[in-house]
Amino acid sequence: MKRNIATAIILSIVTCGIYQLIWYISLNDEVQRYNRDNEDGVTVLLLSIVTCGIYYLIWNYRMGQRIEKAGGRNEGVIYLVLSVFGLSIVSLALMQVAFNDVLDQAGPAY
Numbered sequence: 001m002k003r004n005i006a007t008a009i010i011l012s013i014v015t016c017g018i019y020q021l022i023w024y025i026s027l028n029d030e031v032q033r034y035n036r037d038n039e040d041g042v043t044v045l046l047l048s049i050v051t052c053g054i055y056y057l058i059w060n061y062r063m064g065q066r067i068e069k070a071g072g073r074n075e076g077v078i079y080l081v082l083s084v085f086g087l088s089i090v091s092l093a094l095m096q097v098a099f100n101d102v103l104d105q106a107g108p109a110y
Contacts, residue, residue, distance in 0.1 A: 001030055002100045005093050012089055021045065023092060031066050031099055057083055063095050071105060072098045
């Protein structure tokens with residue numbers, strides 16, 4: 001599903017990060033569904049919590065590979081670096097932009 005990036009960022013700020021978690025889970029599920037893979041977003045969130053954020057960093061890098069598999073560009077290193085420096089909302093926004101582009105290329109069939 002295509003999302004408006006500005007709206008997602010504003011909702012993330014207004015809800016003190018709660019919408020960011022929902023966005024994170026939803027984006028993971030949508031990319032996985034598009035690629036016909038099966039890694040649940042809630043599982044990714046729980047693993048991120050249990051590992052004190054280490055799995056979240058790995059997830060950021062792997063999302064670059066997953067978006068590339070869907071037909072976009074692999075920018076996993078950029079997502080990882082942004083997350084390491086505490087700019088995970090920027091990383092999510094870039095992932096969403098890349099996935100929106102993939103959906104635009106796929107056309108209305110998806």
